[in-house]
Amino acid sequence: xxxxxxxxxxxxxxxxxxxxxxxxxxxxxxxxxxxxxxxxxxxxxxxxxxxxxxxxxxxxxxxxxxxxxxxxxxxxxxxxxxxxxxxxxxxxxxxxxxxxxxxxxxxxxxxxxxxxxxxxxxxxxxxxxxxxxxxxxxxxxxxxxxxxxxxxxxxxxxxxxxxxxxxxxxxxxxxxxxxxxxxxxxxxxxxxxxxxxxxxxxxxxxxxxxxxxxxxxxxxxxxxxxxxxxxxxxxxxxxxxxxxxxxxxxxxxxxxxxxxxxxxxxxxxxxxxxxxxxxxxxxxxxxxxxxxxxxxxxxxxxxxxxxxxxxxxxxxxxxxxxxxxxxxxxxxxxxxxxxxxxxxxxxxxxxxxxxxxxxxxxxxxxxxxxxxxxxxxxxxxxxx
Numbered sequence: 001x002x003x004x005x006x007x008x009x010x011x012x013x014x015x016x017x018x019x020x021x022x023x024x025x026x027x028x029x030x031x032x033x034x035x036x037x038x039x040x041x042x043x044x045x046x047x048x049x050x051x052x053x054x055x056x057x058x059x060x061x062x063x064x065x066x067x068x069x070x071x072x073x074x075x076x077x078x079x080x081x082x083x084x085x086x087x088x089x090x091x092x093x094x095x096x097x098x099x100x101x102x103x104x105x106x107x108x109x110x111x112x113x114x115x116x117x118x119x120x121x122x123x124x125x126x127x128x129x130x131x132x133x134x135x136x137x138x139x140x141x142x143x144x145x146x147x148x149x150x151x152x153x154x155x156x157x158x159x160x161x162x163x164x165x166x167x168x169x170x171x172x173x174x175x176x177x178x179x180x181x182x183x184x185x186x187x188x189x190x191x192x193x194x195x196x197x198x199x200x201x202x203x204x205x206x207x208x209x210x211x212x213x214x215x216x217x218x219x220x221x222x223x224x225x226x227x228x229x230x231x232x233x234x235x236x237x238x239x240x241x242x243x244x245x246x247x248x249x250x251x252x253x254x255x256x257x258x259x260x261x262x263x264x265x266x267x268x269x270x271x272x273x274x275x276x277x278x279x280x281x282x283x284x285x286x287x288x289x290x291x292x293x294x295x296x297x298x299x300x301x302x303x304x305x306x307x308x309x310x311x312x313x314x315x316x317x318x319x320x321x322x323x324x325x326x327x328x329x330x331x332x333x334x335x336x337x338x339x340x341x342x343x344x345x346x347x348x349x350x351x352x353x354x355x356x357x358x359x360x361x362x363x364x365x366x367x368x369x370x371x372x373x374x375x376x377x378x379x380x381x382x383x384x
Contacts, residue, residue, distance in 0.1 A: 040375060041320075041331030051372055054339045055093055058369050061346035062086055063105050065362050070108030072362040077137045079125035080113040081144040082359060084151035085366040087113070091154060092373035097163055110155060113148050114170050121177030123148035123170075128198040141198040142182060146213035149174040150220050150381065157224035157380050175221055175228060178214055181206075190242065190255040193235030204254040208243050211236055212267040212314075219274040220381040237275035240268060244282045250289040253305075261306040265289050266314030273321040274381075283318075287326040290315050295334040298341040299352045307353045309367035312338065317382050320374035331374070338368050 040048060065072055074082035087109045090102050097106040116125045123145045128138040152171050156164045181195055186205045194206025195214045215236050222228040243251045245258070251268030252258040265286040272283045295315070299308050312334060319330040342348060348364045350357040356364075377383050 041335075042328040043332055043335065043375075047332070047335065048375075050339055051335055051375070054342055055369050055372055057346035058342070058348075058365050059090055059093060059095070059102065059346075062089065062362060062365055062369075063102055066105055066108065070110075070112030072109070072366075074359050074363060076126045077140045078359055078363070079144065080116040080123060081140070081147040082363050082366070083109050083112055084144075084148040085370070086362055088151050088154065088379065089366040089369035089373070091151075091158065092370055092376060092379050094376065094378050096158060097155065106155075110152070110167070113152060114167070116144075116148065117170055117173065121173035122198075123152075123174055123177075138199040139197040139201075142195055142210050143213060145174065145177065146195070146210070146217045149178070149217040150213070153217065153220040153224050153226070154379055154381060157220070158378075171221060171224075171226060175218070175226060178218065179229065179232060181232075188255075191239070193237075193239035195236075203256050206239060207254040207257070208240060208251055208264055208267050208271075209253070211239060212271045215240075215271050215274050216381055223380055233275060237271065237277070240271045240275070241282075244268065244286075246282075246285075248289075249285045251286060259303070259305050261303040261311060262290060262293055262295075263307060263311040263314045266311065266316075266318035269318035270314060270321060273318070278321070283322065284326075287319060287322045290319060291326065291329055294330070295337050298337050299349060301352060307351055307356045309348070309351050309364045309371075310356065312371035313367045316371040316374055320382065321384060323384065327374075335372060338372060342368075 043051070062072065067073065071079060071083045072086040087106060090106055095102045095106065097103055097110060113123065117123050118127060122141060124137060124141040125144070126137040128141045129136065149171065152167050152174070156167045156171060178195075181193075182198055183196055183200045183205055186192055186194075187200075188205065191204065191206035194208075194211040196204060196206045196210055215233065218228050218232055218236075222233075240251070242255065243253075245252055245260075248260060250260050250265045252260055253264055269283045269286050272278075272280050277283065293302055295312060301308060316331065316334055319326045338348070346365075347361045348368045350361055351359070351364050373379070374382060
């Protein structure tokens with residue numbers, strides 16, 4: 001039986017052991033017993049309670065921001081991606097459509113995403129144009145598609161019957177769109193296997209971040225029982241492998257854009273994990289890179305092109321996959337920084353990056369929740 005609401009209990013007996021587990025408790029009007037493995041990451045019971053309270057306050061605030069059409073506020077060019085991220089924040093805490101206090105919130109958000117699908121299968125609210133500029137749908141379309149597709153696939157895998165039946169055809173169309181790996185064909189073999197913006201730009205035909213979102217989307221679909229060609233995942237992983245730089249101990253953005261950020265390290269680690277390369281030496285080196293650049297300062301970019309909340313999300317999920325000392329040393333620092341800087345209303349400030357700040361507080365809050373959620377182990381795609 002699926003829980004309507006899983007709560008990380010703050011009452012633990014004995015010392016908290018890194019990577020240990022205890023039963024989670026469902027606290028609703030109808031109690032649903034459930035047993036979930038929780039990786040505590042070296043947190044004390046009191047710190048676990050702070051994480052729980054922080055996430056619950058954030059979700060309560062997010063619910064108040066939903067618009068009548070089911071969307072969560074953001075520029076049109078960032079939809080339905082931002083709405084999908086907000087939806088996954090609720091899912092990561094164990095909330096499901098049609099159930100519990102946020103059931104209707106989720107119903108409306110999922111319907112908004114479904115209504116955003118274009119005839120060609122792309123999950124994007126605004127059709128791309130021939131113009132290539134920051135914030136233009138030609139750049140954001142493939143991000144929206146993979147993020148929204150991932151959310152729909154996760155909902156499909158977490159529900160059954162009439163709840164997930166209407167979602168299936170939309171996912172099938174989205175998979176078909178993803179097989180095109182736009183832009184296509186690639187102008188250089190360096191980019192084979194990867195995804196980029198919807199249109200060609202002057203530099204690269206594939207990059208790590210768009211590719212890693214597609215890997216998450218396709219792996220989630222495969223986990224949920226959809227037919228996903230193996231070559232899509234295998235080729236994408238080979239592209240990611242080309243982006244590792246041993247002299248820097250981490251991954252770069254794209255072959256002709258060799259910048260590094262914490263998010264790129266997280267994206268590389270997570271891509272390797274989803275591609276079956278758990279514990280790969282390159283992933284471990286990137287994990288050390290992240291331990292050397294901790295999240296001990298809030299909303300601060302330590303690399304010029306970094307997006308703070310985006311990095312929080314990617315790195316938390318990635319370090320959870322590595323486990324052990326990587327997770328144990330990383331998560332308490334991140335959790336303390338985020339919780340200390342949460343606003344009184346439950347939200348987080350806008351991202352300090354020029355573009356990401358335009359996405360608003362719903363985006364930063366959803367990403368912060370997803371960064372705090374790995375111990376819950378409720379989103380199937382991020383389970384170890």
